Amino acid sequence: MSELPSIVDVAWLETELGAQDLFLGDVRGPNAHARGHIPGSRPLVLGSPPPMSDPEMLKALAPEVGLRLRRHGVTGGERLVLYDRGDGVGAMPAAQMAELAGHPRVAVLLGGVAAWPRELEVGQVELHPVKATFEPRFDAIPTRDELSGRLGDETLLILDVRSEEEFRGKQGYPCDPRQGRIPGARHLPVEELFAAPGQPLPPDQIRVRVGDPNDIVAYCHSGSRSSLATFALRTAGYRARNYAGSWHEWSRHDDLPLERG
Template structure:
């Protein structure tokens, strides 16, 4: 064990449009104290990019795509929890399996959301999926990938066909951060029926589409939950508090202060390091709940503590947030400011080493 040094410095059928071959190719080529603080941000994280300029709205198809089956009754949380979860999680309604989604993709009230960048979506996506790149939820006025304002999130989600009553299933490629980050953002905004596709697109194993899907506009009324978005001040107060845990989802090298991506390296004193990739098995699906429970409890991240998650920019830590919610942790938050805020502040305490 290396010695630690503490340094204190001063979402009715969607309409579709088929991408032209030339257009699709052109775009593709261009382009978590007792709280647990989870450190976030993928290893390739950068500050939130400016939101892309608006593009021409998709052309509504003149004929609706052939239905594969008659729409089923709108799914409820109870039915989803009973049938959708691929594993025995405490909160099974927060995750769906590929098999479940293939059977229920045409259900009334279900909105499938692709959280990947637009260029990836155009190359191929799940049939019927609406593209909502997670970067569109960031506040362009902030440099720390913080979520946008209440009003802008309401407008964005409504434009993507996400209503308060919608059953939302989000995916990315699998073993990535966009789906988990969008999941967290929707929960922060007050949506109560959101899930992530276990394994993502790489686990799909079925046909994909290059049709651009435009969902009918919906009304989403946000009720922001501040407990989902702990602040730098709350994280500072969590230091030494036995009722809270700071969970850092970054790599061990970042945690120790060897991989420095801000003015100062290291970690918040007392923080626990569980890298976000440890939540996945050998493929793109999450590990079994028993293994995940053992992983967190062995490190001292237990359900009787309040959890604050962080990483570099609140993205990798969103995976930790999702997993802890699945495991039934009652108090979990994602510190979106994360190390890019903490590590650039001369006044915050920092520790190097293991």
């Protein structure tokens, strides 16, 4: 079984494209795919993790994502590489969804379709549904229950990638009933992980900023900025996951602790 890093670049893809165990999925949607796609890829829309991390919701969602994978011809035995327009906004959440469903080898293409140096193919492609079984991996999606139970866990780094004002509870979103941060979270604004939009800093520079934790969960207000942070962290080789519920969910549960200042 071939190994697969969590983030690959176009140089890697040019070498591997055409391999029988490679499935290249375009998460932009079938219309964008038909207008122009990396040769050999197929449209594969998986969505994003839900904004609320109730276990019942995840238990219902995982087999639904597995069904989407099978309908598009994904068996779970291949290397699954996902790409978007180039900024990671679509591919990183889709990768987490595939991981939730139980796919064991999922990667995101750095730079997406915009980084592909050769001519794009145009037109629709035929999909071939398959029969396959996926075993859900519920640990792929961090939940408020997991985080609240690991607040003192030294092996876990909870990374708050919001602004300084949000982190300190001074100026958050008015839709949130409470302001502050998850106790013990370290602050690192998402902008400090990127050299430019869709372009993470070199891995060594990210590691200088983050250190060497065993496990990272990133969060923001509603999971968008932290999804990008997760993308950047994975380029540096970290085991990183995005808490999609983020502060929008955490702040709504009065039983969950917070810090300010």
